Amino acid sequence: xxxxxxxxxxxxxxxxxxxxxxxxxxxxxxxxxxxxxxxxxxxxxxxxxxxxxxxxxxxxxxxxxxxxxxxxxxxxxxxxxxxxxxxxxxxxxxxxxxxxxxxxxxxxxxxxxxx
Amino acid sequence: xxxxxxxxxxxxxxxxxxxxxxxxxxxxxxxxxxxxxxxxxxxxxxxxxxxxxxxxxxxxxxxxxxxxxxxxxxxxxxxxxxxxxxxxxxxxxxxxxxxxxxxxxxxxxxxxx
Numbered sequence: 189x190x191x192x193x194x195x196x197x198x199x200x201x202x203x204x205x206x207x208x209x210x211x212x213x214x215x216x217x218x219x220x221x222x223x224x225x226x227x228x229x230x231x232x233x234x235x236x237x238x239x240x241x242x243x244x245x246x247x248x249x250x251x252x253x254x255x256x257x258x259x260x261x262x263x264x265x266x267x268x269x270x271x272x273x274x275x276x277x278x279x280x281x282x283x284x285x286x287x288x289x290x291x292x293x294x295x296x297x298x299x300x301x302x303x
Numbered sequence: 304x305x306x307x308x309x310x311x312x313x314x315x316x317x318x319x320x321x322x323x324x325x326x327x328x329x330x331x332x333x334x335x336x337x338x339x340x341x342x343x344x345x346x347x348x349x350x351x352x353x354x355x356x357x358x359x360x361x362x363x364x365x366x367x368x369x370x371x372x373x374x375x376x377x378x379x380x381x382x383x384x385x386x387x388x389x390x391x392x393x394x395x396x397x398x399x400x401x402x403x404x405x406x407x408x409x410x411x412x413x414x415x416x
Contacts, residue, residue, distance in 0.1 A: 235407075289358070289359065290336065290351060291396075291405060
């Protein structure tokens with residue numbers, strides 16, 4: 189069974205600095221997607237970034253980028269120039285392309301931004 | 304383009320009552336997923352539906368829970384005879400095709416007294 193692990197329950201960073209959130213996953217499949225979702229205090233789930241496993245290039249969305257290491261089954265999220273609005277729970281998630289369509293989520297990392 | 308709609312946003316039920324949660328997918332999306340989030344936990348998959356079909360219900364509790372996505376109208380997650388342990392946030396997501404990115408609604412917070 190696929191599993192997703194986020195080993196950092198909480199992280200904090202000073203405003204304008206950079207922070208990296210860790211995620212590892214376990215799968216025997218070769219074709220899959222990985223996602224980072226953000227859940228602010230409103231509790232809405234917001235897609236931050238998506239990575240296709242067959243792409244070697246790391247995905248980037250403005251201040252958000254990932255470090256995807258397929259062999260190591262690692263998928264970390266880097267947030268540059270942190271802003272107060274980045275404060276939220278961040279969830280890493282996995283989706284196997286060819287099979288079950290369910291997203292498998294990690295336990296989440298609570299990110300605090302210090303002004 | 305309206306996002307995924309869920310209603311109600313908050314629902315309070317007493318033990319033994321029924322809860323009905325509704326989800327309207329994004330326009331053009333024919334795949335609907337339901338997830339449950341217990342306090343301080345990640346989301347857990349419950350069920351995946353396409354119009355008039357349940358594709359995967361491997362995450363649904365065996366009793367009291369059911370889901371449907373009729374040809375017309377929203378998807379419904381129904382919980383019969385609710386218990387306190389059903390208190391959680393229930394999220395619906397939709398995608399245009401299988402395997403595509405899932406976009407989430409705002410969730411329904413169910414509180415069972």
